Amino acid sequence: MRHLPTLIVAATAVTVWALGASYADSPILPSPLAVAHAAVDQLRDGDLLIDAAASLKRVLVGYTLAAAAALILGALTALTGRWGHGLRAVLEVLRPIPPIAWVPLAILWFKLGDASAWFIVFIGAFFPIYVQVAWALSACPERWLELSRSLGASPGLTLLRVRLPAAAPQVAAGLRVGLGLAWISVIAAELVGAQSGLGYRIQMHRLMLETEGVIVGMLAIGTLGFAMGDVARRLERRLVPWAPG
C-alpha cells in the first residue's frame, strides 16, 4: 500500500502518454506499447545492455578520477590558507562552464572515444564534489574545534578525528550529486563524441527515425540514473549515519 500513490501517478502518466500517442498517430510519438516492444527487442538482442555497460564504465572511470582529484584539491583549498584561496579563485572561473561546452575541446585533445568521454565525465563530476569538500573542511563548526582545543588535541588529530568526520556528510552529499552529474555528462559526451554508449545509441536511433529506440534509450538512462542515486543514498545513510536528516 505504501507504493500505491507512486503506482497511480505512473499509471496516469502512461495513460496520458497512450492517449496522446493515439491522438497524434505519428511516428514521432510512439505508444507506450510500441516502446515496450522495442525495449524487449533491444534487451533480447543484447545491444541495449552492451551500450549501458559502456556508459557505466565511462562513468566509473571519469567519476573515480574526478572524486580523487576533488577530494585532494578540495582538502588543499580548505587547509592551505592563501594557496587554497588562489586555487579556489582559478577553479571558480572554470566551474560555471557546463560540461557540454568542453566537448569540442575534449574531441580535439582526446579524439572520439573513451578518453574524451572520461574527460567530460570528469568535468561534470569534479566541481560539485570539490565545492562540497572545500566548503565542508573549511567550515567545521567552531564548537567541535573548541572542544578539540580544550582537550589539547594536536592539529593532526583534530583533522583526523574532528574535521574529516564533521565534513563527511557534506562530502558524501557532494559525491552523490557528482555521481548524478557524471551520469548526465556521459550521455552528453556520447551524443556528440562517442561510438558506443546510451547517448550514442539514442543519436543513432534519431538518425534512423526510430523514435521507439530513442525513448527506450532515454528510459534506460533514467532508470540507471535513478538506481545509481538510490544506491548512493543508501551508502550515504550507512557510511555517514550522523548526517542530519
Next chain:
Amino acid sequence: MSSPILEASGLRFGWGGEPVVADFSLVVEPGRICVLLGPSGCGKTTVLRLLAGLLVPQAGTVTARGTVGIAFQDPRLLPWMTVRQNIAFALEAAGVPRAERAERIEPLLARVGLAHAGDQRPDSLSGGMAQRAALARALSLSPACLLMDEPFGALDPMLRERLQEDFQAALGDAAAVLVTHDLSEALVLGDEVLVLGPGCRVAARVKVDVPHPRGEAWRLSPEFLALSRQLRAAL
C-alpha cells in the same frame, strides 16, 4: 592552607567597548568547588573560557597546578563517535597509549552510571545521559580542576537534582569551578559561591561549610534558606 590548584588574578577581556570581564580574580583550593553565580550575560562563560585557556586575557594571569578539564554548557559529544569513543578521543588527545585507554574508560563509565551505554551514539542518549557522558570525558584525564559551564542548565528540575548529587560523587578529589545562574544549584554544589556583577566583578563571596554530598535534607534546612536570601540580596 594548601597551595591553590587554580589561581586567576586581575583578568580582563573584551571585544572592544566595555570589557566583558573587567577585573576578575579567583583562587581555587584542592578538592573545593567554587561556583560563579550571576545573571545571564554577565560574562561568566567568558571567565570560564579564560580559565580554560580557550581565550587569552588582555590583562591578568591564570596559573594552574595540574590538568584543567572543561565540560561545556551543551554536552558537545562528537556525533560520529560512541560514548566510549568520545572518552577515548580525550585520552588519545592527551597522549594516553591505546592499551591503557580501555582500562581507564570502563571505570569512568561506571562512575557516571553509563556502564551499559558505552557503545551508544550521542543521538540515542537522553539529555541526562549525554551530560553524564560529557562529565566522564572531562574526568577521564583526572583533572586537578574541572571547569563546568552550566552543565545541568538544559535539564528538567528532577533530573538536574539527581545529576547534581551524582556529580558530587563522580568529582572525587578534583576541584571544580562551576558556572551557573541557578541559586539552588550554587548552594548544593559550591564550597564557595562568588556572586558576579557587571564586568564579572565579584559582588559577594559566600562560604558554604557543609560537607558533600548535599541532598534533599540540605535543600530543606534553615541554613540553606538563610544563604539563599543572602545570595539573592547580593544578586
